[in-house]
Amino acid sequence: MIDEKDTAPAEKDGKYEFVIHYSGREVPCTVVKEQDKLIVTIEDNITAELTHNADGSLVQTGGTDLADSAVDFIKKRIFG
16 A cells, blocks of 8 residues: 555544555545544545544444455554
8 A cells, every 4th residue: 555645643633635555546545533533535435434442443333345454554544
């Protein structure tokens, strides 16, 4: 997976934009983090909701099913 730059520090709530390798292509990804919820938009047509649990795991709780590798990549980008 290819990454670019974040638009905010990872430890804070806010909006993050980067490039993700998804379905064999590099596409733009936007993540809006609000406390333990992450709203993911990939290429303006795929949306998903992820929840960051107290044990550090990140699980999908809604939207289009994302591959585990995509969820792992998003977790590394947002939480380090």
